[in-house]
Amino acid sequence: MNLIHxxxxxxxxxxxxxxxxxxxxxxxIASSVMGIAADPFVKLFxxxxxxxxxxxVVILYWKRFLQSVNFYLKLFIAFIPAAVFGVLFSKKIDALLESVYVVGITLFVGGIILLFVDKWFNKPTVKQEKDISNLTAFKIGFFQCLAMIPGTSRSAATIVGGMTQKLNRTxxxxxxxxLAVPTMFAATAKKLYxxxxxxxxxxxxxxxxxxxxNVIAFIVAMLAIKTFITFLERKGFKIFGWYRIIVGAIIIGLMLSGHQLQNI
Known part of the structure; x- marks a missing residue:
């Protein structure tokens, strides 16, 4: 892995x-296309x-992270399922992280689901994070576990999970x-260990x-978050569903046609 990568x-x-x-x-996918060699550092990266x-997230929403102890309690409750599943199935998760093929399939299937979520869950009653109950947070935490399969998307799993519990899109x-903050911090700490x-x-x-x-990811993510929220409020998930279907279909098609995509 070099600087360009x-x-x-x-x-x-x-x-x-x-x-x-x-x-x-x-x-x-990008690592496979660029031919980045599989080694422990690449997987950690x-x-x-x-x-x-x-x-x-912490910078953009800093006021939310200072508002109440209950805010952190809900995040902890939602984090519990992923923590348990992550410990129990860490080796299987690491194996899945090497597969481009798994990514193609989950992107495609997840894309189909995103085409319909706006119609399935179109009567939200929870419009703010403060109105989320501890039980609802716990249920959303189980949806996050689906993201341990690469290509599923932690964001997609938890957002759809929230919508099933009557949260609006925003x-x-x-x-x-x-929820990404404690989850990804713990995942990184575990990987470093x-x-x-x-x-x-x-x-x-x-x-x-x-x-x-990390510096580049921070800067780019700052711009992406606000853009995504604005787009989501106006347009919903359908465009992301079609994008996933197209990318997933390309990967699956390459796989079925005999092309050997390099795993990481």
């Missing part, structure tokens, strides 16, 4: 982290790069953003690449 992946992360299109899936994007999207537990030590170059990647 890092810049491209960081831009992809910043744009896609909060869109319902799967940031991890796109980074797996695809997770750790998300910290920069997550920091943008409230569901913002709660998804907030495993990286060092396996005897790996960061080189100076790797530290530099991680720093540059």
């Amino acid at each position: 890092v810049i491209i992946l960081a831009i992809i992360e910043g744009i896609t982290e909060f869109l319902p299109v799967s940031s991890t899936g796109h980074m797996i 695809t997770i750790a790069i998300q910290l920069g994007a997550i920091l943008s 409230a569901a999207a913002e709660f998804s953003f907030f 495993d990286f060092h537990k396996e005897g790996h030590i960061f080189t100076g170059e790797e530290i530099k690449l991680l720093a540059i990647g």
Whole structure:
């Protein structure tokens, strides 16, 4: 992995982290296309790069993070299912993270679902995060577990999960953003722990690449979040559904035609 790879992946992360299109899936695809060699640092990078994007949520919504203890209680409750599933199935999740084919299938299937969610859940009663109950937060947390399958999209899973619980699109999207903070922080901490537990030590170059990647992801994500919320309020999910279907179909088509896409 070189600096050009890092810049491209960081831009992809910043744009896609909060869109319902799967940031991890796109980074797996981009890594495959660029021929980035599979090694422990690359796998760590695809997770750790998300910290920069997550920091943008804290900066943009800083007032929400200072409003009440109940806010953090809801995030903790929603985080519990992913924490449990992540510990129980970490090895299987790591194996799935290597597969471009899994990404293609989940992008396609998830795209079909996004074509219809606006019609399925068109009578919301919860319009603000403060009105989300602890039980609702817990239920949304189970939807987040679906995102452990690469290509599903943590954002898509939690937003749709929120809409099933009567949240409107904006409230569901913002709660998804907030829930990303503890979830991705924990995922990165776990990945860093495993990286060092396996005897790996960061080189100076790797530290530099991680720093540059996170800064770029932070800047790009700051712009992407506000744009996404505005677009979502006006247009809904259908365009993201078609995008996922097209990208997923291309990957599946390449797979069925015998092209060997490189896993990471």
